[in-house]
Amino acid sequence: MKSRPATIRDVARRAKVSVASVSRALNGHKNVRDDTRDRVLQAIDDLHYVPNAAARSLSSSQTRTLGVVLPDLHGEFFSELIRGMDKAASERGYLLLLSTMHADPQLAGQAIAVMRGRVDGLAVMAPQLSRDAIDRLMPEEMPGVQVICQPSKKRPSFIIDNREGAASATRHLLAIGRRRLAHIAGPEGNFDARERRQGFLSAIAAAGAPAPLVGAGDFGEDGGARIVRDWLARGERFDGVMAANDMTAIGALEALRAHGLRVPEDVALIGFDDIPLARHLGLSTVRVPVADIGAAAVERLVAMVTSQEAGATPEVQPLELVLRATTQGRPH
Amino acid sequence: MKSRPATIRDVARRAKVSVASVSRALNGHKNVRDDTRDRVLQAIDDLHYVPNAAARSLSSSQTRTLGVVLPDLHGEFFSELIRGMDKAASERGYLLLLSTMHADPQLAGQAIAVMRGRVDGLAVMAPQLSRDAIDRLMPEEMPGVQVICQPSKKRPSFIIDNREGAASATRHLLAIGRRRLAHIAGPEGNFDARERRQGFLSAIAAAGAPAPLVGAGDFGEDGGARIVRDWLARGERFDGVMAANDMTAIGALEALRAHGLRVPEDVALIGFDDIPLARHLGLSTVRVPVADIGAAAVERLVAMVTSQEAGATPEVQPLELVLRATTQGRPH
DNA sequence: AACCGATAAGTAACCGATTACATTTCGGTC
DNA sequence: GACCGAAATGTAATCGGTTACTTATCGGTT
Structure with a gap:
């Protein structure tokens, strides 16, 4: 017994008014008498009427x-x-x-x-x-x-302000005494990733710190871990890492620890985004x-x-x- | 010069066919000659026509x-x-x-x-x-x-199978030698929370383990932490906790550590859901x-x-x- | 009671698609 | 070339709302 859902015409018939009045009552127009509105509302209730969104969108060209x-x-x-x-x-x-x-x-x-x-x-x-x-x-x-x-x-x-965020993260690493910094960037085509790398580099330049390591990650955990492992395998030295985002930083964190390095004692680490995970892992970051x-x-x-x-x-x-x-x- | 978007009639006019043919060409009906279809497609392209979803839904009563x-x-x-x-x-x-x-x-x-x-x-x-x-x-x-x-x-x-999941988590705690178990349940009205508590209790009963502690959490981190702090403040003794979900377990984990207890040495802990966070925190759990x-x-x-x-x-x-x-x- | 402007209610066109049904065109046969 | 059934195309109704426009009803005034 699945009956066709009620339409505005069914409501109008039951309330003994025209469809226009039903529509007006429904949309809160003012020129509707109270008792008319009540009859309409009652009929709507009786029939479990719900306006058809497609029809409404079509005629009003609004979809909400x-x-x-x-x-x-x-x-x-x-x-x-x-x-x-x-x-x-x-x-x-x-x-x-x-x-x-x-x-x-x-x-x-x-x-x-x-x-x-x-x-x-x-x-x-x-x-x-x-x-x-x-x-x-x-x-x-x-x-x-x-x-x-x-x-x-x-x-x-x-x-x-990706640049400023990245720069301030970088300045923080410098401020706590790290000099040999590294950056794990995000994916090549990504706008935010590019900006963050720029922010990092300009902070380094402004501080006159030594030329940093820069690796290309992918905003993912695995990317971060891979870059760090590569660096360590190649014998690169660094005491601070600024990652393009938190997931990258988390991957880096695990790779560093897996290699027996202590964070932050041997390598300080900061991410970007402040996803909930960062708080649980004690990851310093830039809150977005x-x-x-x-x-x-x-x-x-x-x-x-x-x-x-x-x-x-x-x-x-x-x-x-x-x-x-x-x-x-x-x-x- | 923002012009009204093209309609099917505009397309029909430009392609010199009827709207029915446009519709048929568009919806991949077979009874359309190739050159007609091509003209239609060409016109659609020229006019940047996109069918109006509301109209389509209304007449076909399908919204995709x-x-x-x-x-x-x-x-x-x-x-x-x-x-x-x-x-x-x-x-x-x-x-x-x-x-x-x-x-x-x-x-x-x-x-x-x-x-x-x-x-x-x-x-x-x-x-x-x-x-x-x-x-x-x-x-x-x-x-x-x-x-x-x-x-x-x-x-x-x-x-x-919430019950079986909770029971197997509980059996695991028993299997690693914990006897004084505790459960932090989820919100009262929640179906899954109730089932998990049942699973926990029946596993305890089946093993003949001592009557457990049970507290009412809220599926949130704070709830888990609060219950654990209450228990510890009251001097309750327990060496294994099964939480209704991972967030609760994480709250519990932090409260336990804040109180100077070691996990798992002093208290073993297991959650439910296996959210990504669980892996990062080394939380045992039931994977959903x-x-x-x-x-x-x-x-x-x-x-x-x-x-x-x-x-x-x-x-x-x-x-x-x-x-x-x-x-x-x-x-x- | 007649008349007024204002307010309420009704009628029907319209939004842009789909599709049943009617009509035209096609390809093939004799 | 006339005729046929099949395939292609066209016409118009339909989906269920909104709203411009028209008509009916109201309360108040003289």
């Missing part, structure tokens, strides 16, 4: 849904981001439509295209795409924001308020959707150095 | 979207689940619509209602709701699966293949959506004991 396009869903970084976004969205009556864009720009285009008509706005995180590539991919007519990426000229971007960034981005996106407001000034979230065990100790 | 309703998004448990679901969904051309349902059953109903008409099927995780409550909330006419919860009689459920469960649930949901197939046999994912540092050592 926001699209979120992410490079991948691995790890706590993304879950935090989504959490912040979901909070801001649901507080405003919006739902989140998720789509992952596996690095390929081709597929990135597809991921964005399938959202057309399903969402009122788009939040995109694409650190591996250039500014131009993103601009080309984003539909002109749809409100959009960018999150943690190369800031756009056309759309609001929610970014962090990921959930806040996600929330701010969605908040702004909703504002754009509801009031057409534009503007494209990048919003830079402040970073904070978080010092824990991996840099709290004196050199041997 | 699946709804995911979760209790919360905190922690790695959920990000893993979403990751598994997203993988299975995107492989099949489906998008995921996210909604969090804050414990309140009232709100749970709303979270489900807003998805009506926006999704072809629903995957719900609601461990804090009874079987009946979920059945009442889920719309009859919509395909649905349940994930990690009290199994339903009406819908496929993807569950784990969360991502696999999410993927399996979505896979099944897609099958239900596309072929009306029903069936409600719960699918039980196997668990696996993972032994790490917190239980690897001999008692003092």
Whole structure:
């Protein structure tokens, strides 16, 4: 006995009013008499009526849904981001439509295209795409924001000061007396990774410290571990490591310990992001308020959707150095 | 010059065919001549046409979207689940619509209602709701699966054998010589938490071990820490702790160490879930293949959506004991 | 009681696709 | 070249809402 779900016409019939009145009652228009509204509400209740979202979107060209396009869903970084976004969205009556864009720009285009008509706005995180590539991919007519990426000229971007964050982490290593520093960078094409490396290098240069080691990781645990093992196998000497992100740092940490080195006594170590794991492992790092960034981005996106407001000034979230065990100790 | 996006009629006009032919060409029907299809494709390309998803959903009553309703998004448990679901969904051309349902059953109903008409099927995780409550909330006419919860009689459920998992963790503590065991349970209303406590108690009973300590946690780190501190303050004696989940175990671990106790020498500790953090902290635990469960649930949901197939046999994912540092050592 | 402007309610067009059904065109046969 | 069934194409109804526009009803005034 699975009956067709009730439509607005069924409700109108039962409440003995027109569909227009039902629609008005439902959407809180003011020109509806109280007793009419009550009859409608009663009928809605009786029939367990729920408006059909597709029909509503079609006629009002509004979906009350926001699209979120992410490079991948691995790890706590993304879950935090989504959490912040979901909070801001649901507080405003919006739902989140998720789509992952596996690095390929081709597929990135597809991921964005399938959202057309399903969402009122788009939040995109694409650190591996250039500014131009993103601009080309984003539909002109749809409100959009960018999150943690190369800031756009056309759309609001929610970014962090990667260079300054990396520089301050590096200065901290120098401040606790480390001179032979090393950096494990992120993936080649990644914007944030490049910026962080720049920040590291400029801090080194500014301090007049010796030329550092630099290895190319992949933002993953294994990458970090591999680089460190390589260095140790080659007999490189270093007493401080600044990793492009926390996962890389964690891989490095394990490789260092596996090699019998003490952290921080022999090698101090600092990461970037402050994922929850960092706190548990006592990893010093640069705190990126990921959930806040996600929330701010969605908040702004909703504002754009509801009031057409534009503007494209990048919003830079402040970073904070978080010092824990991996840099709290004196050199041997 | 932001022009209205092209519609199927624009395409039809440009390709000099009817809208029906455009639709047929687009949806890969066979009765379309090659040159017609080519003209249509050309026009689509020229106009950058993308079909309007809302219109398509309305007329075909299909959205190619699946709804995911979760209790919360905190922690790695959920990000893993979403990751598994997203993988299975995107492989099949489906998008995921996210909604969090804050414990309140009232709100749970709303979270489900807003998805009506926006999704072809629903995957719900609601461990804090009874079987009946979920059945009442889920719309009859919509395909649905349940994930990690009290199994339903009406819908496929993807569950784990909490009792056996908890029992085997408990047997392991007994096997390494611990006798005075303690259990930090999860939140009162949570199905999995109750089952795990049952498993713990029955393993104790079966082994004829002394009556254990049992405290009520909340699946969170702080809860675990609080219970342990209470026990220690009251002078309780125990040499093995089985926590309802990993986060609880991690809180317990920190409280134990803060009190100067060695793990596992003084107190052995085992958790449940095997979140990534557990590996990094050397926490023994029971591995729950969360991502696999999410993927399996979505896979099944897609099958239900596309072929009306029903069936409600719960699918039980196997668990696996993972032994790490917190239980690897001999008692003092 | 008649009349007024304001407010409430109704009618029907519209959003952009899909698809049943009607019509045209095609390729082959005699 | 006329005729046939099959294949291709076109026409128009339909999905379920929103809303511009029209019509009915209201309370208040003279």
